[in-house]
Amino acid sequence: MADQSNIQSAASKSIRPFKSSEEYLYAMKEDLAEWLKTLYDLDITADTFMDALETGCALCRHANNVNRAAYDFQLEHPGAALSMKVPSKDVVFQSRNVIQGSFLARDNVSNFISWCRQELWIKDVLMFETNDLVEKCNEKNFVLCLLEVARRGSKFGMLAPMLIQLEEEIEEEIRDQESLHSQAGEPSEKSSNIRCCGRKESSQSVEDEEEPEPGPFVWQQERVLCKMRNLDELVSKDTLTQINSLNQPSL
Template structure:
């Protein structure tokens, strides 16, 4: 059995805030790379994450490992397995002397994709195509698909990446709070934890020097109230990244604030030449000489609202 502590080994590294809308992929690749290394005693590096998997060998080997684990789970817990989708079809692949980009490599990747679709039933929005990996056409969808494969495997008792473990922890916390009606449960904005905002969150909030900063108040450990609404978000530290649970996935706190903090959004829109799309606040000094705020369908800002349920992908 793989040791989960290996996946947590880098959790105390210094915080490096994200600087672009795509860098959340780096956090996920780090998590998935360390997860693969722990499961199979590999040495996959985040900088060469896609290159390490492009022959499809490790992917197909993992698929068959999920199959074995799922069938074992079905034998031990038949009633629970009856309510789940249990993969069974072995993935045939070639593992020796596979050249990246070759027909054999593409065939391996294609067989893994077919298993994801047919055996796991992964929805199209989370799927990738062979060229997305082999030719780097769509790195995001490959990462999202692999994360979903890990999520499904965890249901059968396989070791999960830290992001999946955090998801399960948050879901359990929400269930407990709903059952107990505890203060700080979803829908409640009353702070219950007198301790200050954690240093990593405070560092990112401190990047804004406006007199009236976008409010982010700690309600309890790992849970914050944001903006002027009662919206609550869950925040977790993943190695060198501060992550926010958003809808069905994850975002970085810095990118989340770029989308919801009027000041940051104005700065981002100014740098990209799209000022008319930003829902800035009159309090923000950056909004002084900007044109009137544009509204989307129904009169709402195109940037969305904090904590919305729409998945970030």
Template sequence: LRALGNVRIPGAAEQSIRPYKSSEQYLYAMKEDLAEWLKELYGLDIEAGTFATALETGAALCAHANNVTRAAAELARARPERARCLRLPAAGVTCNPAAQPGTFQARDNVSNFIRWCRKEMGIKEVLMFETEDLVLRKNEKNFVLCLLEVARRASRFGMSAPTLVQMEEEIEEELRRELDLPPGEAPLLRPPRCTCPVQFPMIKMSEGKYRVGDSSTLIFVRILRSHVMVRVGGGWDTLEHYLDKHDPCRCTSLCECPQSPRGH
């Protein structure tokens, strides 16, 4: 991450942001990351633009669930002391690998995967999706979030993880190492074309870590292919969308923007 705000970010934000609304960027970034990960794992013909289409029969989802279950069993045999600290899936799923899109067999596959996520992996309801969300594209966001959470948990069993999960682990390790924040530096991030009397600051606290606005909120910034990603709390967002939601100068009437005394 070379620069932010008024200084250009070479290739990172501009390439992928322009074709999409700010609110769609983070979802596209997650699909792109998950698609590359699934392609590497299983050789699937899948891209961000064909993400749901490539998975709608549920066959790849069920195969992945069974691989996660096998990885958990191997962990339990090899490292029982670590396995006792984790929730491990005890059973896999039945699957019809020849199911065609839109058929009852495909819906059964997806339903079996969903049931496995709830029962065996204990995925929270807020991250779960329903069969129609994938088959009829009703809620692609929850489908993506559920897959990311499964990948996050499976990485604890020794399975390879998407880049986003790897970055999460790096950030968590950094937080474990650092008890006190280093002194802040001069503001690095300022929204472009800002005319507010008091500009919305993003102050660099350390490499890849910033304090935003007038609060003590910390965010972690990472580059994910052509996206500038922000991790705050337990989730991910793109920098563009994050600023659209929090910087009063950039918020529109459709944004959930905190109230601020700043003028525009």
């Protein structure tokens, strides 16, 4: 099994200025690839990301491992599990002699998608379709969905990609600050600033995408973490903006 340090190495590359959403997407694939390599010793990189997962075997295998982790979590923390969406239904899939693009591959991917919708209740805006992976026509939604699956799994104690670990560190810091200030009877200024930062960065990112500046925009390091915290919202808003622009009637 690969060293977990590979995940941090990939994520550290994301703390740099990005000139486009394509560079951001590539950084997410780097992080997810190292995460899957660590969990399952897969032969996968950012460049082979879609090809390595196209048969759906690794996806279904991971889904069932999330179920096992959720079951163990429910036994150890029954009180906490009551307020969480706990998946339980295993994914049936074909794991041998599955050829890329074949009916078996499509069936595996379809079963994984059904599990995401029915067991994790992932929102449609973060979901992908079978052809998005098999025909590689929508990498963005596939990556966002896999990040969300990793995020849910981390709640049950599973290893998470570095981007998700950074999210959790931010959330923990916010909770600590809010707890301290609530005990003192004061508003949590730091947590408010972090949330405001995330909203401003989301808005600024969409504007930069539509009207690029003459030179590359370099984010401050603290603001990078906030941006990663709302990564799925950012890319999803970008997708919805493009769809709405296509639906506008021409004058």
